[in-house]
Amino acid sequence: MYSLPARIEKIVVETEDGLIKSFYLKPIEGALPLPRPGQFAMLSVPGKGECPIGIASAPHEEYWLFSIFRTGLVTDALHRLPEGTIIGLRGPLGNGYPLEKFREKNIVLIAGGFAITTLRATLVYLLKHRQDYGEVTMIYGARNPGLLLYKNELNEWQKREDLNLYLTVDVEAPGWEGLVGFVPQITEKVAPQGENAVALVCGPPVMIKFTLPILEKLGFSPENIYLSLENRMRCGLGLCRHCNVGPALVCKDGPVFSLSELKRLPPEY
Ligand SMILES: Cc1cc2nc3c(=O)[nH]c(=O)nc-3n(C[C@H](O)[C@H](O)[C@H](O)COP(=O)(O)OP(=O)(O)OC[C@H]3O[C@@H](n4cnc5c(N)ncnc54)[C@H](O)[C@@H]3O)c2cc1C
Structure with a gap:
């Protein structure tokens, strides 16, 4: 290409x-x-x-x-x-999220820092096809309010009744009226139960590390938790194999993988 x-x-x-x-x-x-x-x-x-x-x-x-x-x-x-x-x-x-498989299900998008990017794409898609999906929740955290992306849209999304949007920052900040706390803690408080639900998680490794056990505690099975990998890559077409994780190529088989798929791969991502 x-x-x-x-x-x-x-x-x-x-x-x-x-x-x-x-x-x-x-x-x-x-x-x-x-x-x-x-x-x-x-x-x-x-x-x-x-x-x-x-x-x-x-x-x-x-x-x-x-x-x-x-x-x-x-x-x-x-x-x-x-x-x-x-x-x-x-x-x-790459593959993208299998959004057709998620129809009728509750969806929670969990984003940390600037890794929100492809979850913004997902949320805009879900809002466009809102009637096809169950409850939609987004939990989005940044270190401070100045590091949140898409501020105008966040304001608009907060007014919607068909979306549960929880914004959080790591520590109190002047003028901040949203939540304070790390994304995993907020997830524990506000995420839906895992039954008939999928979770899409994008963020720094430390956020992912502490969010996954919470999702599992809430009853999300590894098949219903999706992560997006950001391995260094060159061709993007599955030819150079620069981005491999064991037999899987992040550029072609990913970058989106379910946790159950990742559990079958060597832990080198
Ligand atoms: C699927 C996917 C999606 C992504 N989406 C985004 C996105 O939406 N927004 C975004 O900003 N980024 C995104 N990235 C990350 C982005 O591709 C990388 O940060 C990329 O390296 C930037 O290229 P660069 O030439 O500017 O930086 P580089 O020159 O490649 O340097 C990037 C960083 O890596 C370090 N580095 C350089 N060489 C190496 C090496 N050999 N090994 C390890 N570290 C090295 C550098 O010191 C520097 O800190 C994504 C990556 C992937 C794979």
């Missing part, structure tokens, strides 16, 4: 520290398949390289949305680009 040119139509600085920016892209040539929530794409900057970024937009949305943490060669180059620049977009890649 080749990289196609895409124009950066809009850039939003998401966090107070300026380290996360959202890029709204529009492919300008050729047709790309619509992305499924949970998939990723390779973004490239000429002369710098290419890196995998989760697709934060739902398939019906106008732009392809990517929220990017400035950390290394490619993401630093992306952060320096102005609106209107053309970059390379290769995707969608």
Whole structure:
């Protein structure tokens, strides 16, 4: 699959520290398949390289949305680009969440830090197809309020009666009226019971480590807990095997895996 040119139509600085920016892209040539929530794409900057970024937009949305943490060669180059620049977009890649399997079930989305990206795509999809799903809950935590992404949307989502949205920060902050506490603690208090429910969890390893036992305690079976892996990868197509976890390739078999699938793989992810 080749990289196609895409124009950066809009850039939003998401966090107070300026380290996360959202890029709204529009492919300008050729047709790309619509992305499924949970998939990723390779973004490239000429002369710098290419890196995998989760697709934060739902398939019906106008732009392809990517929220990017400035950390290394490619993401630093992306952060320096102005609106209107053309970059390379290769995707969608990977499997995405099996959302058809979740119909009629209660769904809890659990996000920590900027790993919310593909869960934003999932939530926007679920709200568009709201009647097909049971209760929808999102638990989203950041270290402080200035690090929460998609603030305008969070405000809108909080007004909805068909969504339970719980925002939390690690410690009290001036003006903060939401919850205070780590994501696992909040999950224990507000998540639905595991019966007829699925949990999608994206966040830093420490959050995942402490959230999984709570979900299991609430009765979620490993088949109904989904994680998204972020192994370093190169081709994104299952050819170079750079991102393997035992026999599984994160780029092709993932990045979304159920906990039961991960339990069958070597613990090297
Ligand atoms: C499926 C998937 C989805 C992702 N989604 C997002 C997303 O939505 N938003 C986002 O911001 N990021 C996302 N990432 C992470 C992103 O792809 C990486 O941070 C990527 O490395 C950034 O590329 P870079 O060239 O800017 O950084 P790099 O130059 O690759 O450096 C990134 C970091 O890794 C360190 N590093 C460099 N080389 C190595 C090495 N060989 N081994 C270990 N560490 C090394 C660097 O010191 C630096 O801290 C995703 C990754 C995957 C696999």
